[in-house]
Amino acid sequence: MSGLMLQHALLVDDHPIVRLGLAALLGSHCPGVRIAEAGSLTEARAALAATPPQLTLLDINLGRGNGLQLLPELLAAGSRVLVLSIRDEASIIEQALAAGADGYLIKDAAGKELAQALAALALGQRYLAPNVAIRLAGRQGLQAPQGxxxxxxxxxxxxxxxxxxxxxxxxxxxxxxxxxxxxxxxxxxxxxxxxxxxxxxxxxxxxxxxxxxxxxx
The missing domain is CATH 1.10.10.10 (Winged helix-like DNA-binding domain superfamily/Winged helix DNA-binding domain)
Structure with a gap:
């Protein structure tokens, strides 16, 4: 992914209305991107086999499945992975990052934050939303600066x-x-x-x- 010149992306979320909104946001930031959608682990694996994505926006809760199970397969296919989930527990965030996720957003993030995450990933950086970084700091026993x-x-x-x-x-x-x-x-x-x-x-x-x-x- 060079800059935001993205050709293929995959949205993995079990809520169609969420995928619709994400597709609109992603398309506005990456014009011309081809977006595949999946609502389950099975659908995601089929989409991955058909066209390996350069970027995957991955939910964790997929009905009876766990999106993190897909991380090794996505990474092996060369995809950058941005986890976008309602799960805000520090332990879950750490698990996703330890498994190789390139970033983590909690679903209440604004569209602008998604744009910042895409820009960071395009530069080869990991992106953590501000509220995610704060949760991790507390989990790791790091003291937040006074103020x-x-x-x-x-x-x-x-x-x-x-x-x-x-x-x-x-x-x-x-x-x-x-x-x-x-x-x-x-x-x-x-x-x-x-x-x-x-x-x-x-x-x-x-x-x-x-x-x-x-x-x-």
Whole structure:
């Protein structure tokens, strides 16, 4: 998957109305993509055999089946896998990531968050929604920086992008805002979280998300 030039995608969800909405969102971000749909493990395996997808949006609860059973087959076929589930337990999220999922979104995520996930996957990065990263931090016994609960939605987005090692220009492009606005958010983050430098902010972000990346300015 280069950029968002996606040719084949697979949607695996047992609710047709959810697949309809996801297909519309995916088509709006990846014009021309061919989308196969599956509502069960059997249908998903048939679609995988017919045309291996470059990207799979995978639900976990598939009636009597568990979507995570498909992960090894999808990964073996070369598909990037973004889990999109109502399941928000940290143990389930960890299980999906440990099995090789490239990202995890909880189903209450907005369409904009799906776009951010697609952009991250296109760059070869793993994507965790902000609420997912917070759940994992608690599960792993990582201490949330004092003041993190006071962050606005945008500030939390910037905080998590700091953990991904992105510089101001990359953050601006990802979020659709100016580099100056990104810098304003970074300064507010340092004030709210008690970080006296960009490096200190990075350490807090890495500890909060469990990442280990380097940053560029």
């Amino acid at each position: 993190v609960d006071s962050l606005s939605a945008r500030e939390l987005e910037v905080f998590l992008l700091v953990a991904q090692g992105l510089g101001k220009g990359e953050m601006a492009a990802r979020l659709g805002i100016s580099a100056n606005t990104v810098e304003t958010h970074r300064q507010k983050l340092k004030q709210k979280l008690g970080a006296d430098s960009q490096h200190a902010l990075l350490k807090l972000a890495l500890a909060h998300t469990g990442r280990a990346l380097h940053t560029r300015d």
